[in-house]
Amino acid sequence: MSDLAEPFAMSQPAISKHLKVLERAGLVSRGRDAQRRPRRLEAKPLRDATRWLEDYRRFWELQFKRLDVLLHEMQTTGLKKHAARIKKKKAAR
């Protein structure tokens, strides 16, 4: 743990607290030998979560791009209707 704490301007208890949170989340695991408890980074859960978010974003970006097209269409047809109304009014005068 002292190796892990070294690069940070943080007390050992603070480091220990952060490690516990990461362990509970399954992102860090703890080994055991005679004097030391070497920690190991568990990268897979984080990788799975990142991948899922990427897929989710792709999915929604496709939906939103279709929505962009629809909104554009709604605005241009709205404008056309508006222009037609003005033309009609002018013609009536």
Place this chain on the structure above:
Amino acid sequence: MKNSERFNIRAHGDREIVMTRVFDAPRQMVFDAYTKPELVKRWLLGPDGWSMPVCEIDLRVGGKYRYVWRNDTNGREMGMGGVYREVIPPERIVGTEKFDEEWYPGEAVGTIALTEQEGKTTLTQTILYNSRETRDAVLKSPMQTGVAASYDRLEKLLSGREALSA
């Protein structure tokens, strides 16, 4: 793909996923596109190759909605629905979400919030799962990997076509 000012997606805490997206349209129009079935059916179609044969919306607190998508190739259907908890046109909708096929246990609550500035609308879409276990199950859900696989196929197809036309 990276987060941008236009489109941002992030996990928030243990149970929540938050998305923001900017549209070049007034808020009322975005609200209509989200709440009028004939408009929803034009864009919320799921992955390429799917259509939305059913879209029913009873837009009031306690009212129900139901969506069904169909895979145009194999006819497979996927449905979901829920009940509205808050309806404030044109700025906010809160509703429960449950899929027919329970690829995750429990229920989720979805929120859509719209703000307008200088003719542009910012959508904030939030999904809150009922527990961390539910969110974790969603993260491992086969649906998403299925979606990814179909995109990969499409990309291959498109790059093949490009190579041919080049």
